[in-house]
Amino acid sequence: MRILFIVDDVPHSGAAGGYQIVFQRLRRLVERGHEVGVACFCDPGKQQLADDLRRIARWVRLIPRPCVQSHAILARVLRYRRPWWFARAYSPRMEKVVGDMVEELEFPVAVAEFSVMGQYFLLNRYLPAVRRVISCHSSPWFGCLRALKVHRPGSYAWSALVCRMAGMKRFEFTVYRNADWIITLSPDERYWLLTMAPGLDISIVPPGVDTARFLPRPPEKTEKAVMFMGRFGDETNVDAVLWFVSSVWPRIVSRQPEIRFYVVGPEPPPPVRALVKADSRIVVTGRVADVRPYLERARVFVCPVRFGCGLRTKVLDAMAGGLPVVSTMLGMEGIPAEPGGNCFIADKPDMMAAYVNLLLNDLDLNREIGLSAHRTMQQHFDWEKLLDSLESVLRRLVPAETGDFRA
Structure with a gap:
């Protein structure tokens, strides 16, 4: 199967956190015979980090990251009418690259890694018909709600967070409802999303860990x-x-x-x-x-x-x-x-x-x-078993009889 991944940073072998999850998913899907493409943001001077990615992904498009200074994000909030956290990761150029890759390379399914990248499925005039999956590593809305409890009400940090949350809940769940399927890393995350949007189709696809690579020491x-x-x-x-x-x-x-x-x-x-x-x-x-x-x-x-x-x-x-x-x-x-x-x-x-x-x-x-x-x-957390869960979601959306699924 051809699968397009949309990521907000370069996944590579030395990456941390969610980007390591993405890299392992890509690598292991390729080992199972799939063809993957990646569209991701890349900061200046970090193109060399994509070397690992190019060794496994057949198609790689690196897009300059949009400016993350506050004044630039605010300008995108006002111009494109997107809440702060989504405007922070919004680029018209990424929107076009995603649409062009789907059309030219005939991807039957696209996976947006991280919720903010799911916005490239929403109101994207360049995007042809494609099955859309959002991999929610953590909900921006729920994360902000928890942050509010940590900061003192009325403090600068609390006030800034309240301002940045404006419109986020509605937009985030509009993004989820626009997708064909959502995957989460844990049952807790799935539960929270369903409390807000009971009609979402959500599967749990936890990350794996290479226990042979990390061995206990005395x-x-x-x-x-x-x-x-x-x-x-x-x-x-x-x-x-x-x-x-x-x-x-x-x-x-x-x-x-x-x-x-x-x-x-x-x-x-x-x-x-x-x-x-x-x-x-x-x-x-x-x-x-x-x-x-x-x-x-x-x-x-x-x-x-x-x-x-x-x-x-x-x-x-x-x-x-x-x-x-x-x-x-x-x-x-x-x-x-x-x-x-x-x-x-x-x-x-x-x-x-x-x-x-x-x-x-x-x-x-x-x-x-x-x-x-x-x-x-x-x-x-065995990777091979957990990757079966991801393939199961893809198989559900792109059945083998269409000729697009290759396992």
């Missing part, structure tokens, strides 16, 4: 170190690190003065980079080619996210590597968590610090939690 061979990783273009990750350092970290260093905190991931903003100057025990790496050396070095992984929604692939990777995870309840969404069995869950700073200190010092418990986490990933 805790006695690790550093006394804590780790977090994520893509810092996502505000939830920025907030998570800053909250952890301000509220949890002092409770850990008071007991473990020799501790280190590795913050791994691309695009760390100035407030995150500044943490290094304030505390030499904090290491901010920026983009790394491979996260595995840090997963093997650290003794505990933390996921202190306070808002947003969707399944966190960072947690899957850590658990697959046998690294004990201490997370907020929100951070374990979509994952079969067994507190005290394969992870620890804490929403309060003192409790999170207590669990981290416990796992840093009790190596037997550390090993037990880590191995249980690894087994959980083997049982529930």
Whole structure:
């Protein structure tokens, strides 16, 4: 089958989070005999990241990312009548490229990865008839609702968020209703969408994790170190690190003065980079080619996210590597968590610090939690089984008898 993927950034082998999910879907679909095309945004100077993509995708179109400065986004909000989060990712050029690729290359189905890219199926005058699938990694609307609960009412951050949410709920669900099918990463996300739009056709297609690539390591061979990783273009990750350092970290260093905190991931903003100057025990790496050396070095992984929604692939990777995870309840969404069995869950700073200190010092418990986490990933997040779910959706929309489906 020919499948067009529409993405808001370049998926590649070293990508983090949702972009790693997209890259693995592409690679594994090609291994199963499908032909894939990709239309994606690409920032200046990052064209080399598309090399991995070109090795697997038969057709690749890189489109310059629209300006993300506030004044440019506001101009698109006013000109194209799209809410802030969707206007941020809107480009008339992408609209035409998507339509041209479908028409010229005769794609029977197109998959918009991330909800904001589903807007290229809506009122696109260039788009011919095609089956439309939206892969909702996390609902922008529900993520913003949760963010409002974190910020103090009346504060600048709260007020700015309220302004940016204007019109978003209606537009987002219009985008979903315009699609032929929606896929989500977790049952929770499917439930939330259906509470707002009961008539949507939604399937759950979780991401997988390569458990052979992430192997458990003996805790006695690790550093006394804590780790977090994520893509810092996502505000939830920025907030998570800053909250952890301000509220949890002092409770850990008071007991473990020799501790280190590795913050791994691309695009760390100035407030995150500044943490290094304030505390030499904090290491901010920026983009790394491979996260595995840090997963093997650290003794505990933390996921202190306070808002947003969707399944966190960072947690899957850590658990697959046998690294004990201490997370907020929100951070374990979509994952079969067994507190005290394969992870620890804490929403309060003192409790999170207590669990981290416990796992840093009790190596037997550390090993037990880590191995249980690894087994959980083997049982529930096998890529081959989960890719069957994606193929099932595509087969439903483009039956084999049309001659377009090739498995």
